[in-house]
Amino acid sequence: MADLKILGICGSLRKGSLNMLALRACNELMPQGMSMKLATIGDIALFNQDVFDLGLPEPAQRFRAEVTEADGVLIASPEYNFSLSAALKNAIDWGSRPPSQVFQDKPIAIFSASPGPMGGARVQYDLRRILGQLWGHVLPRPEVFIGSAASKFDAQGKLTDEATRKFLSDLLAGFKVWIERMKPK
Numbered sequence: 001m002a003d004l005k006i007l008g009i010c011g012s013l014r015k016g017s018l019n020m021l022a023l024r025a026c027n028e029l030m031p032q033g034m035s036m037k038l039a040t041i042g043d044i045a046l047f048n049q050d051v052f053d054l055g056l057p058e059p060a061q062r063f064r065a066e067v068t069e070a071d072g073v074l075i076a077s078p079e080y081n082f083s084l085s086a087a088l089k090n091a092i093d094w095g096s097r098p099p100s101q102v103f104q105d106k107p108i109a110i111f112s113a114s115p116g117p118m119g120g121a122r123v124q125y126d127l128r129r130i131l132g133q134l135w136g137h138v139l140p141r142p143e144v145f146i147g148s149a150a151s152k153f154d155a156q157g158k159l160t161d162e163a164t165r166k167f168l169s170d171l172l173a174g175f176k177v178w179i180e181r182m183k184p185k
């Protein structure tokens with residue numbers, strides 16, 4: 001059977017992003033039969049319906065095509081002021097406009113990482129609310145919050161915390177089952 005194609009989206013644009021490090025670690029932790037490529041969202045202009053109506057700028061068009069082509073979307077998101085980063089919300093907004101809004105029936109898994117103790121938990125509930133009303137199917141459990149995240153990677157950016165590796169492995173295994181379950185019969 002062909003690999004399930006996962007699109008990884010990181011809500012942080014920061015070079016040293018902990019969320020991006022964790023997303024990259026997912027490449028090693030994926031069950032067999034899944035592979036991931038990473039989206040770039042930092043070059044997508046701020047959403048403007050006038051611009052959308054004139055014709056999609058290339059970065060927004062690319063992002064929409066990548067989500068559409070993916071069997072599943074894996075989002076690693078920081079919590080900014082108890083919610084999403086502007087960059088992630090902006091990308092979602094570009095994807096969300098008809099025709100063919102790209103999150104319709106899309107299997108999605110989310111996790112968050114933060115240097116704080118709660119691991120950015122609050123952003124996940126906003127993400128679920130936003131993606132759910134777009135008919136994206138967000139994996140309900142397991143929930144993964146990587147708290148005190150800075151201490152969980154070594155100097156080379158490798159995820160060294162065994163408990164976190166297990167949480168992410170379980171999330172990805174559950175995501176694979178979720179994608180299969182969501183496939184049209």
Ligand SMILES: Cc1cc2nc3c(=O)[nH]c(=O)nc-3n(C[C@H](O)[C@H](O)[C@H](O)COP(=O)(O)O)c2cc1C
Binds near residue numbers: 083116119120
């Ligand atoms: C604008 C802004 C708002 C933030 N708000 C929160 C917050 O509400 N909760 C939290 O846990 N961390 C918050 N932080 C700290 C981020 O969790 C921290 O910068 C984290 O490293 C961002 O993720 P990244 O490492 O993937 O870039 C905020 C950071 C910024 C820049």
